[in-house]
Amino acid sequence: MAxxxxxxxxxxxxxxxxxxxxxxxxxxxxxxxxxxxxVNADLCVGCGKCAGTCPADCISITPRIAV
Amino acid sequence: xxKQWYDYLWxxxxxxxxxxxxxxLFAWLGMIDFFLPLIFAIxxxxxxxxxxxxxxxxxxxxxxxxxxxxxxxxxxxxxxxKWFRYGFLIFFLTMFxxxxxxxxxxxxxxxxxxxxxxxxxxxxxxxGWAYTQGTTLDWIAQFSFGxxxxxxxxxxxxxxxxxxxxxxxxxxFCPMGTMTQGICKLKNH
Numbered sequence: 004m005a006x007x008x009x010x011x012x013x014x015x016x017x018x019x020x021x022x023x024x025x026x027x028x029x030x031x032x033x034x035x036x037x038x039x040x041x042v043n044a045d046l047c048v049g050c051g052k053c054a055g056t057c058p059a060d061c062i063s064i065t066p067r068i069a070v
Numbered sequence: 071x072x073k074q075w076y077d078y079l080w081x082x083x084x085x086x087x088x089x090x091x092x093x094x095l096f097a098w099l100g101m102i103d104f105f106l107p108l109i110f111a112i113x114x115x116x117x118x119x120x121x122x123x124x125x126x127x128x129x130x131x132x133x134x135x136x137x138x139x140x141x142x143x144x145x146x147x148x149x150x151x152k153w154f155r156y157g158f159l160i161f162f163l164t165m166f167x168x169x170x171x172x173x174x175x176x177x178x179x180x181x182x183x184x185x186x187x188x189x190x191x192x193x194x195x196x197x198g199w200a201y202t203q204g205t206t207l208d209w210i211a212q213f214s215f216g217x218x219x220x221x222x223x224x225x226x227x228x229x230x231x232x233x234x235x236x237x238x239x240x241x242x243f244c245p246m247g248t249m250t251q252g253i254c255k256l257k258n259h
Contacts, residue, residue: 018248020247021121022131025131037254056241057236
């Protein structure tokens with residue numbers, strides 16, 4: 004069953020440092036072409052670890068239905 | 071996630087500054103950190119270096135997260151803004167160009183070697199013991215002093231923002247990161 008929440012990335016602000024990819028317990032985040040972080044919504048459990056570590060504060064945890 | 075050999079490159083960051091403390095000529099090794107991210111971005115179209123191999127980023131993460139030296143406050147919005155990122159990149163490149171120019175002046179004989187490491191482009195640190203004049207060509211040593219100053223200053227800025235904000239706050243305006251992301255955007259769009 005899919006989690007209630009999911010992470011979403013503001014691509015305009017993301018600096019593609021990769022800090023979020025290191026803390027994700029499900030390896031749901033990758034860096035897309037060196038430009039921004041990409042969240043695989045199917046794997047994301049919405050735990051918020053990525054949002055907590057992001058230095059650019061560009062990741063938010065939103066209800067899955069709103070995505 | 072299984073650890074890779076490059077997950078330990080934070081040790082390289084410490085070794086680099088330690089080596090330069092005893093012999094300034096080791097500062098040239100810092101050029102690896104300058105060219106490798108560009109090579110990955112230009113030929114690979116990715117930020118593999120920033121994401122996996124940046125010793126400084128790993129060190130800041132170690133200090134901030136593992137050793138809990140970071141306050142974990144949000145990075146100010148202006149620090150993440152495009153004007154600040156590109157402004158800092160221009161400033162950084164200007165300072166790097168100045169190092170090249172000073173090296174050229176010594177190379178051409180217009181200036182003599184100045185054995186000084188400057189922090190924040192202002193405060194002189196007596197690093198004279200790290201070099202014995204005549205060991206190599208003066209311009210090679212001149213570049214070492216300038217480049218070591220730049221590397222040390224940028225690391226100190228990284229540590230300050232790590233303590234005040236998030237462990238990897240430096241990454242939001244790191245000149246190499248800004249440059250490689252810009253290259254990737256140009257290459258992949």
